[in-house]
Amino acid sequence: MSQRQVLQVFEQYQKARTQFVQMVAELATRPQNIETLQNAGVMSLLRPLLLDVVPTIQQTAALALGRLANYNDDLAEAVVKGDILPQLVYSLAEQNRFYKKAAAFVLRAVGKHSPQLAQAIVDCGALDTLVICLEDFDPGVKEAAAWALGYIARHNAELSQAVVDAGAVPLLVLCIQEPEIALKRIAASALSDISKHSPELAQTVVDAGAIAHLAQMILNPDSKLKRQVLSALSQIAKHSVDLAEMVVEAEIFPVVLTCLKDKDEYVKKNASTLIREIAKHTPELSQLIVNAGGVAAVIDCIGSCKGNIRLPGIMMLGYVAAHSENLAMAVIISKGVPQLSVCLSEEPEDHIKAAAAWALGQIGRHTPEHARAVAVTNTLPVLLSLYMSTESSEDLQVKSKKAIKNILQKCTYLPALEPFLYDAPPNILKHVVGQFSKVLPHDSKARRLFVTSGGLKKVQEIKAEPGSLLQEYINSINNCYPEEIVRYYSPGYSDTLLQRVDSYQPLTN
Amino acid sequence: MATLARLQARSTFVAHQYYYRNSVVDVFRKKEYDAAVKIQSWFRGCQVRAYIRYLHRIATVIQKWWRGYSGREEYRLLVKFASCAMKMNFYNAMAVRIQRRWRGYRIRKYCFNYFYLKEYLRAVSETNDAIREALEEFAEMKEREEKKADLEREEKERDYQARKMHYLLSTKQIPGIYNSPFRKDPDPWELRLQKAKPLTSQRSKVKDKHWVSPNSWLECTSARSFPRSEVLPPIDRKQCQGPFRDITEVLEQRYKPLEPTLRVAEPINELNVAREEFRRQEWMRNVNDNMFLPFSTYHKNKKYTPLMHSSSKYGPNSYGSRHFRDENSKKWICDKDFQTVLPSFDLFSKYGKLYSKAGQII
Numbered sequence: 001m002s003q004r005q006v007l008q009v010f011e012q013y014q015k016a017r018t019q020f021v022q023m024v025a026e027l028a029t030r031p032q033n034i035e036t037l038q039n040a041g042v043m044s045l046l047r048p049l050l051l052d053v054v055p056t057i058q059q060t061a062a063l064a065l066g067r068l069a070n071y072n073d074d075l076a077e078a079v080v081k082g083d084i085l086p087q088l089v090y091s092l093a094e095q096n097r098f099y100k101k102a103a104a105f106v107l108r109a110v111g112k113h114s115p116q117l118a119q120a121i122v123d124c125g126a127l128d129t130l131v132i133c134l135e136d137f138d139p140g141v142k143e144a145a146a147w148a149l150g151y152i153a154r155h156n157a158e159l160s161q162a163v164v165d166a167g168a169v170p171l172l173v174l175c176i177q178e179p180e181i182a183l184k185r186i187a188a189s190a191l192s193d194i195s196k197h198s199p200e201l202a203q204t205v206v207d208a209g210a211i212a213h214l215a216q217m218i219l220n221p222d223s224k225l226k227r228q229v230l231s232a233l234s235q236i237a238k239h240s241v242d243l244a245e246m247v248v249e250a251e252i253f254p255v256v257l258t259c260l261k262d263k264d265e266y267v268k269k270n271a272s273t274l275i276r277e278i279a280k281h282t283p284e285l286s287q288l289i290v291n292a293g294g295v296a297a298v299i300d301c302i303g304s305c306k307g308n309i310r311l312p313g314i315m316m317l318g319y320v321a322a323h324s325e326n327l328a329m330a331v332i333i334s335k336g337v338p339q340l341s342v343c344l345s346e347e348p349e350d351h352i353k354a355a356a357a358w359a360l361g362q363i364g365r366h367t368p369e370h371a372r373a374v375a376v377t378n379t380l381p382v383l384l385s386l387y388m389s390t391e392s393s394e395d396l397q398v399k400s401k402k403a404i405k406n407i408l409q410k411c412t413y414l415p416a417l418e419p420f421l422y423d424a425p426p427n428i429l430k431h432v433v434g435q436f437s438k439v440l441p442h443d444s445k446a447r448r449l450f451v452t453s454g455g456l457k458k459v460q461e462i463k464a465e466p467g468s469l470l471q472e473y474i475n476s477i478n479n480c481y482p483e484e485i486v487r488y489y490s491p492g493y494s495d496t497l498l499q500r501v502d503s504y505q506p507l508t509n
Numbered sequence: 510m511a512t513l514a515r516l517q518a519r520s521t522f523v524a525h526q527y528y529y530r531n532s533v534v535d536v537f538r539k540k541e542y543d544a545a546v547k548i549q550s551w552f553r554g555c556q557v558r559a560y561i562r563y564l565h566r567i568a569t570v571i572q573k574w575w576r577g578y579s580g581r582e583e584y585r586l587l588v589k590f591a592s593c594a595m596k597m598n599f600y601n602a603m604a605v606r607i608q609r610r611w612r613g614y615r616i617r618k619y620c621f622n623y624f625y626l627k628e629y630l631r632a633v634s635e636t637n638d639a640i641r642e643a644l645e646e647f648a649e650m651k652e653r654e655e656k657k658a659d660l661e662r663e664e665k666e667r668d669y670q671a672r673k674m675h676y677l678l679s680t681k682q683i684p685g686i687y688n689s690p691f692r693k694d695p696d697p698w699e700l701r702l703q704k705a706k707p708l709t710s711q712r713s714k715v716k717d718k719h720w721v722s723p724n725s726w727l728e729c730t731s732a733r734s735f736p737r738s739e740v741l742p743p744i745d746r747k748q749c750q751g752p753f754r755d756i757t758e759v760l761e762q763r764y765k766p767l768e769p770t771l772r773v774a775e776p777i778n779e780l781n782v783a784r785e786e787f788r789r790q791e792w793m794r795n796v797n798d799n800m801f802l803p804f805s806t807y808h809k810n811k812k813y814t815p816l817m818h819s820s821s822k823y824g825p826n827s828y829g830s831r832h833f834r835d836e837n838s839k840k841w842i843c844d845k846d847f848q849t850v851l852p853s854f855d856l857f858s859k860y861g862k863l864y865s866k867a868g869q870i871i
Contacts, residue, residue: 261648293640
C-alpha cells in the first residue's frame with residue numbers, strides 16, 4: 001500500500017515536470033512570452049531538467065532552451081554563462097536521436113548570434129561531437145548538426161577554420177549526396193558559409209570533391225536548394241582564377257542559364273552572382289561565358305526583375321565589357337545598352353544606379369563605335385543629370401563622372417554631344433569641346449550641322465582662359481570656319497553692327 | 510834723259526791732264542755708269558719679269574690642272590654619294606612598300622581580323638538568340654508543368670471532397686442538394702459524387718511508422734509513451750464536462766509500453782535455438798565430428814581396422830620400420846659395412862698435383 005503511495009508521489013512529480021517543460025517549450029514559440037519567461041528565471045529551471053532521468057523531459061527541455069536562445073543574444077549568452085553547453089555536448093555523444101536533434105538545435109541557436117558566442121561553442125568542444133552527429137544514420141540529426149556547423153562557420157575565417165579542422169567538410173559533402181532535400185539544402189548552405197571567407201577554405205571544400213556534386217544539384221527542381229547550391233558555387237569561384245576555372249570545368253554552362261529563368265527571385269540573384277564571380281577574373285573566362293550565350297540570358301534576367309536582384313547581373317555586364325573591346329562589342333550586340341540605360345533611369349536606389357553607370361562607362365570607353373552605341377540610347381544626359389544632382393550619393397557622382405569622361409573621350413557622335421555644350425560643368429565641357437575640335441576639321445557636313453544647330457554660337461560664348469586647353473580647342477574649332485562666320489556668331493556682334501549703324505554717316509550728295 | 514826731263518816737266522801737266530781727263534770722264538762716268546746701271550737693271554728686270562711671268566704661267570697651268578683634277582674628283586665623289594643616296598631612297602621606298610603590305614597583312618590576319626570579328630559577333634548574337642529561345646521554351650515548359658500540377662492538385666482536392674461528401678448523393682426517393690428538381694441538369698458535383706468511392710473512416714495512416722523492437726525499450730518509451738506532436742494542446746483547455754479521466758492518465762495507460770515477463774520476452778524454442786547455435790559453432794570449429802569416448806568399453810564392439818599398408822597379404826614391409834636402408838647383398842663390393850666415423854678429408858693434398866700443369870707455380 002505505502003509502496004504505491006510512494007510511487008505515486010514520484011509519478012506526480014514526473015508528470016509535473018513533463019507538463020512544465022512542454023508548456024515552456026510551447027510558450028517559447030511566441031516572442032511576446034519570452035521576456036516574461038526570462039524574468040521568471042526560466043534558464044536556471046531548465047538547466048537541471050536537462051539532466052533529468054526521463055528522456056522526454058530532457059529532449060523537451062533542450063527544445064525549450066533552443067527556442068529561447070534562438071530569440072535573442074542575451075538569452076544565448078545566458079545559456080553560455082550558465083555552463084549548459086558542456087552538458088549538452090557530453091550528452092550529444094550518448095543520447096538518442098531526438099535528443100541529438102534538440103541539442104544541435106540549441107547549439108545552432110546560440111551560435112548564430114555573434115562570433116563570441118560561436119567561439120564559446122567551439123571552446124567547449126562541441127565541434128567534434130557535431131561532426132560525429134554528421135555521421136549519424138538519422139537524416140534529421142545530420143541536418144541539425146550541419147545547420148549548427150553552418151551557423152558557426154558563418155561568422156569569420158577562424159571559426160570556419162576550426163570547423164574545417166574538426167573534419168566536417170568531407171562529411172558535409174557526403175550529406176549533400178543524401179536523398180533528403182532538407183539535408184541537402186542545409187549541407188549546401190554550410191559549405192557556402194565555410195568557403196566564403198578565404199581561398200584556402202574554398203580550396204579545402206573543393207579538395208573534398210564538392211564541386212561535382214554541387215554542379216549536379218543545379219538541375220534539382222527545388223528552388224531553395226538551388227539558392228544554396230548557387231550561393232556555394234559562387235563563394236567558391238570568387239576567390240581566384242583557378243577556383244573559378246574548376247567551377248567552370250564542372251560543366252555548369254549552359255545549365256546555369258536555366259536558373260536565370262527560375263520563378264524564385266533569389267535563385268536568379270544567386271545565379272547571376274555566380275556568373276559575375278566567374279566573369280570577373282580573366283578575359284578568357286568572360287569569353288567562355290559570352291560564347292555560351294550567357295550575356296543574353298543575364299540581360300533578359302535583368303529585364304525581368306527589379307531592385308537588388310538586378311545588381312549582380314549589372315555588375316557582370318560591367319566586368320565582361322571591361323576586359324576587352326571585343327567583349328564590350330559582344331555586350332552591345334546582345335542589346336545590353338538599352339537595358340542598362342533603363343536600369344539607370346528606373347531604379348530608385350543609388351548603389352544600383354552607380355553600378356549601371358559604371359557598367360555603361362566600361363562598355364563605352366573602348367573605341368568610337370562603342371561610345372556611339374552608348375550615346376545613341378540617350379544615356380549621356382541621364383548620366384550628366386545624376387552627376388550634377390545634389391541628391392545623388394558621392395559614390396554615384398564619382399562613378400557617373402568617370403563614365404561620362406570615359407565615354408566622351410571616345411565619342412564622335414556629334415548629335416549626342418551637342419546637348420552637353422549647353423548644360424555641362426566646365427570640367428566636362430573641356431572634353432566635349434575637345435571632341436568637337438577633333439571631329440569638325442575633317443567632316444564638312446558635321447561643320448554645317450554644327451553651325452545650323454547653334455553649336456558654334458554656344459562655343460563662342462564659352463569663356464576660357466587664354467593659353468588653357470579649352471582655349472586651344474576653341475581656336476581650332478574657329479579655324480575650321482571662315483572669319484566672317486566666326487565674327488557673326490561671336491557674342492555682341494549684333495551690338496557692334498548696331499553701333500556701326502549709329503556711327504555711319506550716309507553720304508549726302 | 511831728255512825725255513825724262515820732258516816727261517818730268519810734263520808730268521804735272523800729264524798729271525793734271527791725266528786727272529782732268531779722268532775727272533771729265535769721271536763726270537760722265539757716274540752718269541754713264543748710272544745710265545748703264547739703269548739700262549742693265551731695267552733689262553734685268555725685264556728678264557726677271559719675263560722669267561717670273563713664265564713661272565707664273567707655268568704655275569698657273571699646273572694649278573689649273575690640279576684644280577680641275579681635284580674638282581673632278583670631288584664631283585665624282587658627289588656623284589657617287591648622290592647616286593648612292595638615290596639608290597638607298599629607292600630601296601627604302603620599295604622596302605616601305607613591302608613592309609606596309611606586310612604590316613597590313615599581319616594586323617589583319619593575326620592581330621585584328623575584322624572579318625573574323627564580324628563573324629564572331631554574328632555567331633555570338635546567333636548563340637544569344639538560340640539561348641533566349643531555349644530559355645523561353647524552358648520557362649514556358651515550367652509554367653505549363655506548374656499549371657498542370659495545380660490543376661491536378663485541385664482535381665485531387667475536389668475528388669477528396671467528393672469522397673467525403675458521398676452521403677450527399679441523391680437517391681431515388683430524395684434528390685440530393687446538388688440535384689435540385691428545379692434545375693435542368695444536375696450540378697457537376699452530383700456527377701462527381703456519383704463517380705466517387707465512399708471514404709472509409711480509418712483513412713489516415715500513421716505517417717512515420719518506425720518499427721521499434723521491444724528490445725530497445727528506451728526508444729520504445731520515448732516513441733510510444735507520450736505522443737509527441739509539433740503542437741502541444743492548448744494550455745487552458747477546460748476539462749470536458751463529464752466523468753472523464755485525466756487525459757494524460759488515459760494516454761499513459763493507452764500507450765503503456767509492453768513489459769513482457771521473461772517467459773514471454775524470450776522465444777519459446779529458445780533452448781533448441783541455443784543448441785542449434787552451439788552445434789553450429791562446434792561443426793565450424795571441430796576437426797573430428799565423432800564424440801570423444803574415453804574408455805575402451807565404449808569401443809568394445811568395434812572391430813579394429815588396420816592400415817592397408819601394414820595389413821596386406823604380402824606382409825608388412827620392414828622397410829621403413831625396421832630398417833631404412835635398402836640392402837641388396839649381391840651388389841656389395843666388399844663385405845665391410847660403412848664406417849660410422851668419417852675420415853678426415855684432405856683439403857690441400859691435391860694442391861699442385863693435378864693433371865694439368867697449367868697455371869701452376871713451379
